[in-house]
Amino acid sequence: MWQTEDQLLVPEHWCNFVFDYPQYAVRKTLGTPAALERGTRGVSIAPQQPLALGKQSCNTTDPLIPIPERLLSLYRQYRPTPLRRARQLEQRLDANARIYYKFEGANIAGSHKLNTALAQVYYYRRAGVEHLVTGTGAGQWGTALAYACKLLGMECTVFMVGSSLRQKPQRGTLMRLFGATIHESPSGLTEVGRQARRWDTEGTGTLAVATGEALEFAHSRRRTRFAVGSGENCVLLHQTVIGSEALAQMTALDEFPDWVVACMGAGSNFAGVGLPFLRAAKERSRSVRLLAVESAACPRLTRGRYAYDLNDFSGTTPISLMYTLGSGYIPPPVYAGGLRYHGASPFLSAMYADRMFDAEAIDQLTVLRAGLELAESEGILPAPESAHAVAGVIRVAQRHPHDAPPLVLLVNISGHGLLDIAAYEKFLSGRMDPGWPDDRLLSESLQQVDQLNARLDAPAVELEEPVR
Numbered sequence: 001m002w003q004t005e006d007q008l009l010v011p012e013h014w015c016n017f018v019f020d021y022p023q024y025a026v027r028k029t030l031g032t033p034a035a036l037e038r039g040t041r042g043v044s045i046a047p048q049q050p051l052a053l054g055k056q057s058c059n060t061t062d063p064l065i066p067i068p069e070r071l072l073s074l075y076r077q078y079r080p081t082p083l084r085r086a087r088q089l090e091q092r093l094d095a096n097a098r099i100y101y102k103f104e105g106a107n108i109a110g111s112h113k114l115n116t117a118l119a120q121v122y123y124y125r126r127a128g129v130e131h132l133v134t135g136t137g138a139g140q141w142g143t144a145l146a147y148a149c150k151l152l153g154m155e156c157t158v159f160m161v162g163s164s165l166r167q168k169p170q171r172g173t174l175m176r177l178f179g180a181t182i183h184e185s186p187s188g189l190t191e192v193g194r195q196a197r198r199w200d201t202e203g204t205g206t207l208a209v210a211t212g213e214a215l216e217f218a219h220s221r222r223r224t225r226f227a228v229g230s231g232e233n234c235v236l237l238h239q240t241v242i243g244s245e246a247l248a249q250m251t252a253l254d255e256f257p258d259w260v261v262a263c264m265g266a267g268s269n270f271a272g273v274g275l276p277f278l279r280a281a282k283e284r285s286r287s288v289r290l291l292a293v294e295s296a297a298c299p300r301l302t303r304g305r306y307a308y309d310l311n312d313f314s315g316t317t318p319i320s321l322m323y324t325l326g327s328g329y330i331p332p333p334v335y336a337g338g339l340r341y342h343g344a345s346p347f348l349s350a351m352y353a354d355r356m357f358d359a360e361a362i363d364q365l366t367v368l369r370a371g372l373e374l375a376e377s378e379g380i381l382p383a384p385e386s387a388h389a390v391a392g393v394i395r396v397a398q399r400h401p402h403d404a405p406p407l408v409l410l411v412n413i414s415g416h417g418l419l420d421i422a423a424y425e426k427f428l429s430g431r432m433d434p435g436w437p438d439d440r441l442l443s444e445s446l447q448q449v450d451q452l453n454a455r456l457d458a459p460a461v462e463l464e465e466p467v468r
């Protein structure tokens with residue numbers, strides 16, 4: 001399974017969690033809203049993805065999926081990524097825990113997103129596509145796609161959420177350096193953007209709108225496709241290089257984590273680091289718990305509905321069963337733009353409905369304080385998204401009693417925060433607000449989800465109380 005080059009170990013396979021849990025991979029989609037109106041319920045849209053990616057998303061037969069040689073050589077540019085013990089942080093916290101962190105920020109795009117950007121560009125290019133279009137929240141995904149397109153010779157267009165682009169214009173510059181074209185979303189360029197501007201008068205933007213714009217833009221052009229940054233099984237699969245690599249690194253240290261902690265947007269880095277450990281725990285008769293940390297501004301798992309909902313604002317993609325706050329919900333413009341998406345991956349949502357992992361929502365002030373704590377103790381300034389995971393692991397460590405055997409913790413730092421200086425600056429100024437959601441807006445949005453489900457006559461989904 002392992003490849004040696006200059007004594008560097010990079011996984012040669014992706015860890016196929018769909019093989020492990022086929023029950024969660026059943027595609028619970030209801031077709032697009034337009035198809036439903038025409039009465040063609042259950043009919044999905046024409047395949048937009050190369051067959052290889054589609055197959056990866058629903059492969060229930062192969063436990064390991066080989067990473068093509070060309071892609072491996074690109075991964076080796078920045079992999080394996082470091083796994084380190086956070087000794088200074090442990091001392092500061094006076095915690096009864098050994099805390100390890102995996103750092104995915106040491107590549108030009110600055111985050112884990114490059115793992116799937118390279119894979120997707122590789123497969124799209126092989127399928128004859130020349131131009132990829134996407135929506136990005138915080139900009140990490142857009143930057144990764146722009147760089148991957150540059151490396152493999154494809155054109156790239158990115159719709160970036162307006163509030164995020166204004167918070168960190170350097171993200172836009174970085175994407176342009178790689179030759180991508182950037183549009184601030186909602187833009188006047190697409191019907192979706194023009195519609196959104198009618199109610200989003202300040203141009204705050206959401207990932208659902210940026211995604212809708214990118215889809216519309218891609219549909220209208222030849223040899224052009226929409227690339228997705230998270231949520232789909234194949235994207236989660238590409239991220240399993242993180243967990244497989246961390247597993248080998250921890251095994252070499254004779255360690256196995258009691259908890260694996262990661263932040264959660266739609267869920268790719270959480271699945272990528274966590275699911276290989278669930279498999280390993282089963283194989284080794286060990287136990288491990290996974291904690292997904294979400295933004296209190298956008299608490300899909302801890303306050304959302306497990307229901308059918310739109311994936312994007314335009315309703316171009318099929319309706320999925322997932323944890324959602326409603327596709328029209330505009331979360332407060334917190335700095336962790338990558339955690340502001342209204343829904344969670346359908347696969348992870350199904351797992352969470354069975355409480356296969358834990359979830360906590362943490363406010364922006366606690367998160368940035370934790371990010372600074374990591375910077376001061378370990379010399380890594382995490383992206384605001386990744387700082388959620390740091391805040392989460394600190395909580396787990398601090399809750400653990402001193403008279404128990406020490407905990408072993410693994411936290412994934414999904415990206416660096418060197419282009420998020422404005423967020424830390426605001427934090428230092430004392431003028432940052434915690435980013436709590438407006439309860440009225442949230443409950444109105446959830447009512448819309450309920451109304452949509454009533455119209456769809458969707459089967460009711462019964463759930464226990466969410467873990468808080």
Ligand SMILES: Cc1ncc(COP(=O)(O)O)c(C=O)c1O
Nearest residue numbers: 140230265266267268269338415
């Ligand atoms: C640094 C970073 N971490 C995490 C996320 C969340 O995405 P996902 O849940 O797919 O990992 C993002 C999304 O933009 C991100 O930029």
